[in-house]
Amino acid sequence: MNLAETLKLALASIMAHKLRSFLTLLGMIIGMTAFMVVLSLLQGFSAYVDEKIAGIGSSSFTVQRFNFEDFKDTDSIAAAQRRNKELTFDELDFIKERAQLVSYIGAKAGNTSRDVRYGTETLAEVSITGAEPVIGIIDNIDVEYGRYFTESENNNSMRVAFVGSDISTKLFPQGDALGNEIMISGIPYRIIGIQVAKGTVFGQPRDNFVQLPIKTFGANFGGLKWQRAPYFVVMAKDGVKMADAVDEVRTLMRIKRKLPTGEKDNFGIVTPDAISGLIGSFTRAFSIVILFVPGIALMVGAIVIMNIMLVAVTERTKEIGIRKSLGARQADILRQFLFESGLLSAIGGLMGLILAFVLGIIITKFVFPTKIPWWAAVIAISVSAAVGILAGLFPAWKAAKLDPIEALRAD
Amino acid sequence: MYRFMENENGNSEPAFQPQTSTGEGLITMKNIWKTYQMGVEELHALRDVTFRVNKGEYLAIIGPSGSGKSTLMNLIGCLDSPSKGEYWINGNLVSKMTDDELAHIRNKEIGFVFQTFNLLARATALHNVELPLIYAGMRAGERNEKAQAALASVELGDRVGHKPNELSGGQRQRVAIARALVNHPSILLADEPTGALDSKTSVEIMALFEKLHAEGNTIIVVTHEHEVAERAHRVITIRDGQIEKDEKIR
Ligand SMILES: Nc1ncnc2c1ncn2[C@@H]1O[C@H](COP(=O)(O)OP(=O)(O)OP(=O)(O)O)[C@@H](O)[C@H]1O
Ligand SMILES: [Mg+2]
Numbered sequence: 001m002n003l004a005e006t007l008k009l010a011l012a013s014i015m016a017h018k019l020r021s022f023l024t025l026l027g028m029i030i031g032m033t034a035f036m037v038v039l040s041l042l043q044g045f046s047a048y049v050d051e052k053i054a055g056i057g058s059s060s061f062t063v064q065r066f067n068f069e070d071f072k073d074t075d076s077i078a079a080a081q082r083r084n085k086e087l088t089f090d091e092l093d094f095i096k097e098r099a100q101l102v103s104y105i106g107a108k109a110g111n112t113s114r115d116v117r118y119g120t121e122t123l124a125e126v127s128i129t130g131a132e133p134v135i136g137i138i139d140n141i142d143v144e145y146g147r148y149f150t151e152s153e154n155n156n157s158m159r160v161a162f163v164g165s166d167i168s169t170k171l172f173p174q175g176d177a178l179g180n181e182i183m184i185s186g187i188p189y190r191i192i193g194i195q196v197a198k199g200t201v202f203g204q205p206r207d208n209f210v211q212l213p214i215k216t217f218g219a220n221f222g223g224l225k226w227q228r229a230p231y232f233v234v235m236a237k238d239g240v241k242m243a244d245a246v247d248e249v250r251t252l253m254r255i256k257r258k259l260p261t262g263e264k265d266n267f268g269i270v271t272p273d274a275i276s277g278l279i280g281s282f283t284r285a286f287s288i289v290i291l292f293v294p295g296i297a298l299m300v301g302a303i304v305i306m307n308i309m310l311v312a313v314t315e316r317t318k319e320i321g322i323r324k325s326l327g328a329r330q331a332d333i334l335r336q337f338l339f340e341s342g343l344l345s346a347i348g349g350l351m352g353l354i355l356a357f358v359l360g361i362i363i364t365k366f367v368f369p370t371k372i373p374w375w376a377a378v379i380a381i382s383v384s385a386a387v388g389i390l391a392g393l394f395p396a397w398k399a400a401k402l403d404p405i406e407a408l409r410a411d
Numbered sequence: 412m413y414r415f416m417e418n419e420n421g422n423s424e425p426a427f428q429p430q431t432s433t434g435e436g437l438i439t440m441k442n443i444w445k446t447y448q449m450g451v452e453e454l455h456a457l458r459d460v461t462f463r464v465n466k467g468e469y470l471a472i473i474g475p476s477g478s479g480k481s482t483l484m485n486l487i488g489c490l491d492s493p494s495k496g497e498y499w500i501n502g503n504l505v506s507k508m509t510d511d512e513l514a515h516i517r518n519k520e521i522g523f524v525f526q527t528f529n530l531l532a533r534a535t536a537l538h539n540v541e542l543p544l545i546y547a548g549m550r551a552g553e554r555n556e557k558a559q560a561a562l563a564s565v566e567l568g569d570r571v572g573h574k575p576n577e578l579s580g581g582q583r584q585r586v587a588i589a590r591a592l593v594n595h596p597s598i599l600l601a602d603e604p605t606g607a608l609d610s611k612t613s614v615e616i617m618a619l620f621e622k623l624h625a626e627g628n629t630i631i632v633v634t635h636e637h638e639v640a641e642r643a644h645r646v647i648t649i650r651d652g653q654i655e656k657d658e659k660i661r
Contacts, residue, residue: 005545016533322529325490326590327518327546329511404517405491408529 010339013312014347024308025348028384031297032352033359036372036380038290040360042283044370049279060138060272061246063087063095063253064231067268068278084266085257086229094256095232101245103237106134107230109214112221116210117183118171126167127209128184130217130224138235146178146193153192154213159220161189164207165197184210187220246271298384301348302391309341309395320399321407330400337396338389345388346381353380436463437598437629438487443496445482445652456482457493458652466597469624470631471640474649480633481526483649484602487631488523489513518546522591524601526633528583530575536562536586537571543594561589564619566612580607588616592623599623601632605639617642 014021065087070080089107096105110129115122135141136148144165153160161182168177168191181188189212198206218224236245246269253267313320320333353372360370445457456479464470472480485491486498489505498505500516508516517523522543530539540558549557562571565585575583584607591599599620605613617639624630634640641660648656 002548005551318529319531322531323542323546324514325488325517325523325525325529326543327514327594329514329546331511332514332546405485408490408525 006335006339007343009336010343013340014344020308021344021347024304025301025344025351027297027301027304028345028348028387029301029352029355031294031299031301032349032380032384033355034294034297035291036353036356036376037359037363037370038294039376040356040370040372041363041368042287042290043373043376044364044368046280046283047371048369049276049283059242060233060235061242061249062231062233062270063249064268064270065229067265068270068274070268083264084268086225087231087267089230091253091256092230092232095234095249095252098252099245099248101237101240101248102234104134104138104235105232106132106138107214107232108132108135109217109224109228109230110221112228114184116167116171118180121171123167123170123208125208126184128212128217128221129209130212130214130221130228132214135233138233142196144194144196146191148193149213154215157215157219158213159187159189159216160192160213162193162195162211163191164195164205164209166205166207167191167210168194182210185220189216242271242273298387302345302387305341305345305348305388306391306395308344309337309392310398312340313337313395313399316399317402317407317410320402321404321410324402324404325408333402334396334400337399338392341392341396342385342389345391346385348388349381349384352384353377437466437468437501438464439497439499440486441497441499443486443493443498445479445486445491446494455652457486460496460652460654462647462654462657464629464631466629467624467627468629469620469642469644470629471643471646472631472633472649473635473640473646474655478649479652480649481602482652484523484600484631484633487598488521488600489516490523514546518543519594520597522594522596522599524584524587524591524599524604526602526606528575528587530583530586530590532575535572535574536567536578536589539575539586540590540593543590547594557593558589561593562586564592565589566615581609581612584608585612585616588619592619596628598629598631601630603633603635605634605636613639 065084066080070076070084087107092105092107095102099105108129108131110127110131112128113125114128115124116126117123131139131149133149133151133154136143141148141162143162145168146162148162149160152158163177163182167182168175171177171182172180177191177194179191181190183189189210195207200206212220214224214230218228221228224230234245234249236242250265250269254265257266259266320328323333357372360372364370440463441461443457443460444455447454447456460483472483474480482491486493489500489508492498492506505513530536531542534542537555537558540561541554544554544557559568559571562568565588567582567585567589570578570582573582575586578586584604588601588604591601601620604620605616608616613636620630620632621642630643632639632643640646644661645659646656647654
């Protein structure tokens with residue numbers, strides 16, 4: 001008996017009990033849907049992270065007061081707060097003068113949130129930061145209109161602002177933002193540049209900011225200290241490995257801070273690798289836990305399929321006897337039932353996949369970008385077919401081993 | 412060891428060349444017992460049955476109801492195994508054959524018309540008749556043609572699409588006969604093949620059997636009808652699981 005024949009037979013018996021087949025598959029469908037939705041969320045999440053977070057200025061790294069490890073627990077936060085000093089412009093200059101592997105280094109500061117006003121319109125809770133003009137190069141800032149800061153604007157603490165696209169669209173619906181003055185805490189700033197719209201990350205708008213020259217920011221927002229202390233963004237030279245540049249900057253920082261060898265850094269260096277690594281390990285741990293639940297649903301689905309196949313074998317004992325009396329070999333019967341359970345399960349998997357796909361579109365549209373990778377779809381179908389075949393193994397074996405005359409006597 | 416010879420077309424040659432050298436028949440039963448354990452009691456459906464059937468014989472088995480005729484047919488058809496004794500088919504001991512070899516015999520060498528028809532309820536007459544050809548590995552086109560022809564030969568050419576429950580008892584029996592004949596078996600086993608047929612159809616079926624016999628096939632038929640038994644060349648009478656009489660009538 002050939003494959004096409006067996007497949008036709010399997011399909012016919014599934015179609016003979018449409019409702020029963022469907023009910024049998026519910027577990028499989030739900031399990032597969034849950035599995036794929038969760039997987040697509042995780043995939044979407046890490047694609048998002050790769051693209052939008054870790055990807056930002058991926059050739060640059062940051063020198064800051066604290067390290068990732070310092071946030072382990074409250075004790076180490078407290079210890080770091082005592083040990084680690086705020087970065088200074090002295091240190092920035094020290095590195096800038098001596099580093100060989102660094103192409104650009106610049107300071108940033110900030111994240112204060114303030115209301116921004118134009119005329120009678122107010123935008124609440126806009127992120128205000130300060131940055132050196134070189135940050136425009138390091139962060140590879142996309143300017144839509146106007147330009148980024150100049151050195152003299154920074155050195156003279158001029159009241160100029162580079163703004164996110166939200167500021168221009170919300171406060172200047174006419175599109176006349178450039179050159180106009182916005183008010184922050186009662187001080188006017190002239191808009192000199194507008195960034196290309198960036199959209200949101202995890203519901204966080206990334207276009208709702210005002211960036212000022214760092215000296216302007218320091219002068220008007222209470223000085224560059226505490227949470228407004230500067231941190232450095234460093235770009236390695238072309239052709240230089242980032243790790244080497246990181247090492248160099250670390251050494252220079254240690255020299256400047258006179259740290260004896262063997263003592264821990266009292267500052268932190270954060271690389272994009274560290275960020276994506278951190279998020280990656282979080283996602284992995286999360287994946288295992290979150291995929292476990294749909295995994296159980298799949299297993300329950302498999303058990304239900306096994307059960308229905310056992311029922312089918314019992315119901316069709318007579319049929320098996322007839323087939324055997326006409327020359328069906330054990331292999332033919334085995335294949336017939338394995339195909340049936342495999343096909344049944346694969347149909348369930350396919351339905352689950354389609355459902356997950358539809359849900360994915362909806363989720364992407366309203367909540368969060370999701371992504372079903374093609375390999376996951378292929379795996380989903382093969383896994384569900386394999387699960388079905390596995391679940392059908394015992395019932396099919398029982399059917400194949402039936403004694404022909406005993407089977408013929410069944411009714 | 413039992414072996415099938417396959418020619419290039421994948422069709423097996425009849426595996427049953429009479430082995431005159433050893434003196435064995437096509438079918439040889441030696442001291443066959445079939446015992447059912449009914450609780451503490453033993454029920455002997457067959458007791459010490461010994462007989463031989465040569466290739467090309469036309470044999471009728473008669474006997475009262477419950478005497479063991481169907482039990483014997485199931486043994487001959489390799490569907491059941493004896494409790495005691497030896498069953499040789501074409502010089503090979505059936506109890507030593509593998510499952511696949513038995514399946515091959517049931518498929519290629521034996522055409523079985525069951526007393527209760529044993530048709531697949533969900534399948535059409537045509538599909539029922541196609542089944543032995545499917546397991547013989549025949550292609551769809553050829554299979555369809557052969558099954559159509561077999562149904563036409565039992566005058567059911569216009570009922571191919573009917574399911575068993577859409578056919579009369581006699582029509583079902585004819586489907587069963589068409590199915591038994593479709594693969595050109597070398598042994599035809601028929602358990603009451605004319606039981607549900609009117610006399611005209613019975614005569615036609617008997618004529619068909621005779622034609623098959625004339626072509627060199629071996630035919631064993633269980634019947635309680637004298638007209639049917641009289642067509643055979645040899646009649647075995649069974650009573651209480653034992654052979655009471657074994658006579659050549661032609
Ligand atoms: N599976 C079984 N279990 C127990 N007893 C059985 C079984 N099959 C048959 N028998 C018994 O074996 C005996 C022979 O049965 P069998 O079917 O061979 O009779 P038969 O000659 O074909 O009768 P009929 O002409 O009515 O078809 C009967 O007494 C029957 O009750
Ligand atoms: Mg009987």
